Amino acid sequence: MASTEGISKALLSNIAPRSATATAIGFYTGWNSICALIASVVTGFIFYKFSPGLALSISAAGSLLVAIYLLNIKSEKIDQS
Numbered sequence: 001m002a003s004t005e006g007i008s009k010a011l012l013s014n015i016a017p018r019s020a021t022a023t024a025i026g027f028y029t030g031w032n033s034i035c036a037l038i039a040s041v042v043t044g045f046i047f048y049k050f051s052p053g054l055a056l057s058i059s060a061a062g063s064l065l066v067a068i069y070l071l072n073i074k075s076e077k078i079d080q081s
Contacts, residue, residue, distance in 0.1 A: 016024035
């Protein structure tokens with residue numbers, strides 16, 4: 001998360017109105033923290049209730065799906081050029 005924090009803040013600064021930039025960054029950071037907490041709790045539950053392998057497999061599958069999605073978006077943009 002630390003590697004993309006500056007980029008996301010810069011993007012939000014460009015998108016949000018100048019008078020609401022701090023509110024937009026605070027809202028984004030707050031929701032980012034809440035989602036990270038929920039993801040950690042769910043992963044911990046799966047880890048202890050079922051197995052560590054299942055928790056890691058679900059994380060790996062999610063990462064793979066995101067990678068496929070990002071590669072698909074990149075190839076669509078190349079095709080449109």
